[in-house]
Amino acid sequence: MPIRLDPTPTFGDRLRAADRTLYGMWSCAGSPLVAEICAGSGLDIVLIDGEHSPVGLESILAQLQAIAAYPAVPVVRAPIGDPVVLKQLLDLGAQNILVPMVDSVEEATAMVRAVRYPPHGVRGVGSALARSSRWSRIPDYLARANDLVSLTVQIETVDALEAAGAIAGVDGVDALLVGPADLAASMGLLGQQNHPRVIDAVEHVIEAGRAAGTPVGVNAFDPATADRYAAAGAAYLLVGSDVTLLARASESLASRFVGDADGSAPPASY
Template sequence: MPIRLNPTPTFADRLKQADRTLYGMWSCAGSPLVAEICAGSGLDIVLIDGEHSPVNLESILAQLQAVAPYPAVPVVRAPFGDTVILKQLLDLGAQNILVPMVDSVAQAEAMVRAVRYPPHGVRGVGSALARSSRWSRIPDYLARASDLVSLTVQIETTDGLEAAADIAAVDGVDALLVGPADLAASMDLLGQQNHPDVVAAVERVIEAGLAAGTPVGVNAFDPATAERYAAAGAAYVLVGADVTLLARASEALADRFVGASPDAPAAASY
């Protein structure tokens, strides 16, 4: 007799239940082992990156399997907002989807349709073949699927900034994530994520989310900036990444035991 399984709470569920700001980190190395180490850190979120990392569907699947036993909630960032890619990520068992570079209500609505089955969306039906339903071992998966998936969209441009309040109000968008690096670039402030104008723009999105009742998160690898955004009302903050932690820690070892290099580049915040 097959086992009947209960799905884990979604990212949206975790945000609703939280009584504090949640904190997470990026898994960018593409390694299930590293993702598992991150998941056991005590942070709340492991965000598996499919946009800026050397990953494919198989490595995302392996990372999801590695993270599954731990309390940290896994979120998967798609490389871009493509219906077919989102279908594949959902079918391999990604419950929590992040779509980058969403600039308009129309884009946000299209992403909502992409993660929902007809008649409310366009997600292709193949759950009996897929890990998403645990091969039909989650009872009534098709009927419950909309409640078992969360959608976060990323605000990363001046167009997205201007539309943030309306995007936050789109039914089916469970959360926003502000990307200060791309937002700074869009504001002609490339590499200046902590510029006062960028910080003000991030806080403007947080305010829009609070007004709409939609949680807003932000990337902030600088601790003081992370604390500022949390105090401003950010529901979650991503405070590091596996690859940057390894880079900085290995550099610190080299500085101590080999000697500091006068030509060492300054660390850039994501």
């Protein structure tokens, strides 16, 4: 007899049940081994990046399989809010979807429809062939599927900032994520994620989300800024990534050993 499986709680479920700010990091290297190391770190969230990282469907699948053994909740960022791409991610078992660059209520509503089966959406039906249903081993998957998927949308532009409260109120949007880097660029402050205007804008989105009853997270690699957003009411924070941790740690080794060995001054610390 096949094993009948119960689905794990979604990212939205975890946020609703949390009694503290959740913390996570990005998996950008495309390595299942690295994703597994991150998942076992004790952080709450591992966010697999399909937008700015060299990953495809097979890599995302392998990372999801590696993370599955750990309590950390996996979230997958799609490269684009395209219904076909989202269908593929959902079918391979990405239960928690993050869509970048959502600027309006209309776009948010379209993303909700993309992750839901008819009559409430347009997701193509292929669950018997897919890991999402564990090949029909999750009982009543089709009837339950809309409740087994979590959708987070990113607020990354001035247009999205102005519409943040309305986007947060869209039925089917489980959470928002503010991307300060793109938001800063949209505000004419490229590379200035910690500019006071950008911080004020992020805190505006946090407050708009709280008013709508929708959790808001922020990408915040600077610890002091992350602490500020947590105090402002952010429901979750992404505080690092595998590639930046490796880059800074390897630079630290070079500063300590190579700089001393050749007599040159070590590079600036990070």
